[in-house]
Amino acid sequence: MLKGDMAMRKLIIPIQFIMVMGCLALNGYAEQPKEKLANSLGMEFVLIKPGKFMMGSPEDEPGRYTGERLHAVNLTNSYYMQTTEVTQAQWKALMGKNPASHKRCGDTCPVEQISWQDAQQFIQKLNQKEGTDKYRLPTEAEWEYASRAGSTTAFPNGGITKLQCDRDDNLDSTPLLAQLYFFYFGLPTMGIMLPEWVTGVIALVLNSGAYYAEIIRAGIQAIPFGQIEAGIASGLSYFQRMRYIILPQALGNTIRPMLGQAIILVK
Numbered sequence: 116m117l118k119g120d121m122a123m124r125k126l127i128i129p130i131q132f133i134m135v136m137g138c139l140a141l142n143g144y145a146e147q148p149k150e151k152l153a154n155s156l157g158m159e160f161v162l163i164k165p166g167k168f169m170m171g172s173p174e175d176e177p178g179r180y181t182g183e184r185l186h187a188v189n190l191t192n193s194y195y196m197q198t199t200e201v202t203q204a205q206w207k208a209l210m211g212k213n214p215a216s217h218k219r220c221g222d223t224c225p226v227e228q229i230s231w232q233d234a235q236q237f238i239q240k241l242n243q244k245e246g247t248d249k250y251r252l253p254t255e256a257e258w259e260y261a262s263r264a265g266s267t268t269a270f271p272n273g274g275i276t277k278l279q280c281d282r283d284d285n286l287d288s289t290p291l292l293a294q295l296y297f298f299y300f301g302l303p304t305m306g307i308m309l310p311e312w313v314t315g316v317i318a319l320v321l322n323s324g325a326y327y328a329e330i331i332r333a334g335i336q337a338i339p340f341g342q343i344e345a346g347i348a349s350g351l352s353y354f355q356r357m358r359y360i361i362l363p364q365a366l367g368n369t370i371r372p373m374l375g376q377a378i379i380l381v382k
Contacts, residue, residue: 152195154245156205160195163261170259177275180339188256196253196261200225201237209240231348294318319380326376334368335361 152160171185204222206229207213214228229237234252241250253261264271298314309317338361346356 148193151198154241156208156241156244158201158205159198161198162193163196163257164193165190166260166265168260168263168265169267170256172269176269182341188260190256190260194253194257196257202226206237209244210237228353230350232350294322323376323380327373330369330372330376331365334365334372337368338364 148162150162152162154160167187167189169185170188172179172183173185176183202223203213203215203218203220203226206215206226207222213226214233215224215226216228217224238250238252242248262271266272268274295315295318298309298318299311302309302314342360342364343356346360351359
């Protein structure tokens with residue numbers, strides 16, 4: 116596989132690295148590859164054997180992107196895939212610093228805030244340290260093949276049954292009238308006396324804030340993640356990605372529902 120293969124330029128965050136089995140055999144490795152390997156940084160790799168699979172997703176799969184065309188892929192070479200994402204400890208041990216924004220999570224948590232260029236620098240140093248040239252990013256096909264683990268569904272343990280599982284429909288659907296009733300009559304029973312107009316403002320602000328937050332979240336999530344990946348791969352900072360990629364599109368996605376919610380609020 117050529118290092119210049121454009122398929123290898125797909126950004127994977129958090130990063131996982133693989134080693135091509137065919138190349139390893141050329142450097143004196145045993146003909147019968149080991150099931151697991153580890154390097155001096157404590158990175159553990161598991162052998163992924165060749166095979167065929169259907170890459171992409173069926174047209175009726177919930178949450179499917181339009182570009183996820185279902186097609187057959189045949190991987191003819193074995194490779195090793197790291198068993199976890201590159202950890203913050205592993206990145207810091209090799210690069211001398213930890214760029215993660217969630218440092219309080221701990222050394223065993225995945226490193227993030229990494230661009231494609233950063234990943235290539237890490238790979239170059241890792242190859243130098245290990246005295247090889249076999250470390251690289253996985254191709255999209257290699258990544259999906261390993262992630263599917265032989266399954267044909269969206270997840271190794273089954274298909275997608277519900278979208279936006281982090282949302283609580285009961286909280287989203289609390290009637291505004293019930294909120295007004297609580298603040299107008301509930302607060303005085305707890306000894307909190309406020310003017311009538313203040314209780315109305317509090318209820319309206321909380322209710323509208325929840326809806327506007329949902330509108331903004333949905334507007335941002337509607338942006339194809341590939342565009343954000345392209346911004347990261349191009350070396351754009353977080354604020355540049357927000358300014359030139361995310362916010363302009365999010366504004367276009369949210370302006371109509373925001374106006375609709377404002378009309379409802381006036382009514």
